[in-house]
Amino acid sequence: MAEGMTRRTAVTVGAAGLGSLAGAAAAPAGAAIAVSPTLFSIPQMTIPVVGNSAAFPVRRVYCIGRNYAAHAREMGSDPSREPPFFFQKPADAVVVVQPGTTGTIAYPTLTKNFHYEIEMVAFLKGGGRNIPIEKALELVIGYSVGLDMTRRDLQDAMKKEQKPWEIGKAFDQSAPLGPIHLADKVGHIAKGRIALSVNGAVKQNSDLSNMIWNVAEQIAQLSRANELFAGDIIFSGTPENVGPVVAGDAMVGMIAGLPDLTVKVAGPLPV
Numbered sequence: 633m634a635e636g637m638t639r640r641t642a643v644t645v646g647a648a649g650l651g652s653l654a655g656a657a658a659a660p661a662g663a664a665i666a667v668s669p670t671l672f673s674i675p676q677m678t679i680p681v682v683g684n685s686a687a688f689p690v691r692r693v694y695c696i697g698r699n700y701a702a703h704a705r706e707m708g709s710d711p712s713r714e715p716p717f718f719f720q721k722p723a724d725a726v727v728v729v730q731p732g733t734t735g736t737i738a739y740p741t742l743t744k745n746f747h748y749e750i751e752m753v754a755f756l757k758g759g760g761r762n763i764p765i766e767k768a769l770e771l772v773i774g775y776s777v778g779l780d781m782t783r784r785d786l787q788d789a790m791k792k793e794q795k796p797w798e799i800g801k802a803f804d805q806s807a808p809l810g811p812i813h814l815a816d817k818v819g820h821i822a823k824g825r826i827a828l829s830v831n832g833a834v835k836q837n838s839d840l841s842n843m844i845w846n847v848a849e850q851i852a853q854l855s856r857a858n859e860l861f862a863g864d865i866i867f868s869g870t871p872e873n874v875g876p877v878v879a880g881d882a883m884v885g886m887i888a889g890l891p892d893l894t895v896k897v898a899g900p901l902p903v
């Protein structure tokens with residue numbers, strides 16, 4: 633049953649893709665076309681939705697950079713002059729952690745400076761191009777607490793060499809997050825405390841209202857660079873006082889109105 637649904641989804645996407653390539657002569661989006669079987673199957677990352685037996689399938693994971701003024705300053709840039717920019721993590725970097733449990737992520741390879749960044753995450757149930765700010769929140773199905781884990785030394789080294797700093801951000805298990813809380817239930821969260829503690833000591837402590845670009849503005853901006861789709865998720869930036877964790881540390885991420893996210897750092901991945 634699940635396999636059949638997956639194949640039907642692939643057919644629809646394939647037809648739409650042909651449509652954009654072949655122009656007016658193409659089959660209408662959604663029309664059935666012959667699709668070859670795949671050599672092997674790969675898992676679809678999903679995130680549980682509170683109060684719904686159906687899970688959220690992840691398409692892309694977007695993250696905004698330097699979206700709180702004090703964090704932009706600690707990263708060495710001027711928040712007043714910086715337009716928003718985005719990067720991505722792979723969908724399978726997501727690690728789902730249920731409230732009331734402690735999730736585990738490996739201490740990643742190649743780094744000696746593994747940083748936390750507490751962030752609110754927004755989940756899209758629809759998309760589009762050039763989305764107006766005033767329509768953007770209609771596309772958000774809900775929110776969760778997430779961590780944009782970062783190999784800061786690798787990010788810094790790549791910045792210095794003017795190379796892409798993907799290796800510092802887009803790595804295995806770099807996006808732990810909690811289940812999705814529907815906007816219908818918790819509202820569109822725009823203010824309230826966002827904080828992170830490590831081993832019980834508060835490290836980051838701010839308010840969501842300190843975002844330079846709010847979630848609606850982020851969606852509007854991002855939709856100018858890429859067409860957005862249902863299944864896309866957006867990490868909405870971290871406040872100041874990012875810092876390192878080591879194996880054995882336990883992080884607790886907190887956002888007012890959402891349950892805490894608890895994540896422990898295990899030893900390194902086996903080589």
Ligand code: MN
Binds near residue numbers: 697749867
């Ligand atoms: Mn971040």
